[in-house]
Amino acid sequence: QVQLQESGPGLVKPSETLSLTCAVSGYSISSGYYWGWIRQPPGKGLEWIGSIYHSGSTYYNPSLKSRVTISVDTSKNQFSLKLSSVTAADTAVYYCARIVGPGPIDYWGQGTLVTVSS
Amino acid sequence: EIVLTQSPGTLSLSPGERATLSCRASQSVSSSYLAWYQQKPGQAPRLLIYGASSRATGIPDRFSGSGSGTDFTLTISRLEPEDFAVYYCQQYGSSPPHTFGQGTKLEIK
Numbered sequence: 248q249v250q251l252q253e254s255g256p257g258l259v260k261p262s263e264t265l266s267l268t269c270a271v272s273g274y275s276i277s278s279g280y281y282w283g284w285i286r287q288p289p290g291k292g293l294e295w296i297g298s299i300y301h302s303g304s305t306y307y308n309p310s311l312k313s314r315v316t317i318s319v320d321t322s323k324n325q326f327s328l329k330l331s332s333v334t335a336a337d338t339a340v341y342y343c344a345r346i347v348g349p350g351p352i353d354y355w356g357q358g359t360l361v362t363v364s365s
Numbered sequence: 366e367i368v369l370t371q372s373p374g375t376l377s378l379s380p381g382e383r384a385t386l387s388c389r390a391s392q393s394v395s396s397s398y399l400a401w402y403q404q405k406p407g408q409a410p411r412l413l414i415y416g417a418s419s420r421a422t423g424i425p426d427r428f429s430g431s432g433s434g435t436d437f438t439l440t441i442s443r444l445e446p447e448d449f450a451v452y453y454c455q456q457y458g459s460s461p462p463h464t465f466g467q468g469t470k471l472e473i474k
Contacts, residue, residue, distance in 0.1 A: 292453065292465055292466070292467045292468050293402075293410065293453055293455075293465040293468075294465070295455075295461065295462045295463045295464060295465065297461070298461070306460075306461040307461065308461060308462040309366070309461075309462065310462070342409055342410075347415070348457060350398060350400070350415065350457040350463075351400040351412055351415035351416075351421075351455070351457060352400070352402075352410070352412060352455075353412050353421065355409035355410060355411075356409065357408075357409055358409055
């Protein structure tokens with residue numbers, strides 16, 4: 248059974264960098280699939296942030312591209328998200344996910360709430 | 366970027382009734398690369414339908430998807446109590462971002 252688990256600070260100060268890691272179990276990242284991040288502001292809808300292939304190819308949402316970096320560490324079977332220069336608008340539940348394709352998302356982490364506040 | 370508009374925003378129905386949810390795209394979604402997800406409070410979304418009409422693993426056959434081009438529909442043939450949730454469509458037929466609709470809340474009448 249594939250499982251994903253997000254980890255990282257729950258509180259980030261404005262203008263700083265948000266950093267999250269997603270640990271994958273039950274499947275080897277280096278075997279394939281895309282791996283990505285999606286976020287959901289409290290009480291709102293879903294926003295696709297970006298994805299990475301196991302080889303390292305990345306795809307980012309143009310609206311966030313200048314601030315986002317997604318990387319993969321196959322030796323640790325995990326991938327990471329960095330979002331720089333955060334503001335209150337970046338407060339959201341951040342989900343990591345396995346993406347078929349690139350296409351539909353078949354496995355999701357439980358999500359982690361990141362609040363941007365001083 | 367393809368914009369997805371879901372309707373209605375809220376749908377109030379009773380268990381046993383049929384639910385029809387709509388997702389309209391601002392431009393044609395290539396190869397019917399459209400998915401539907403169900404999200405319950407405090408939980409991550411769950412994949413229901415991909416490729417516009419293929420059910421994901423373990424999804425009951427009361428859930429069905431249809432459509433092509435710019436108009437897609439999720440139908441729940443006979444509502445069970447556990448089906449009341451928020452439903453999102455997502456397109457993945459174009460270059461990223463693979464956008465989501467704003468969601469339809471299915472509530473008990």
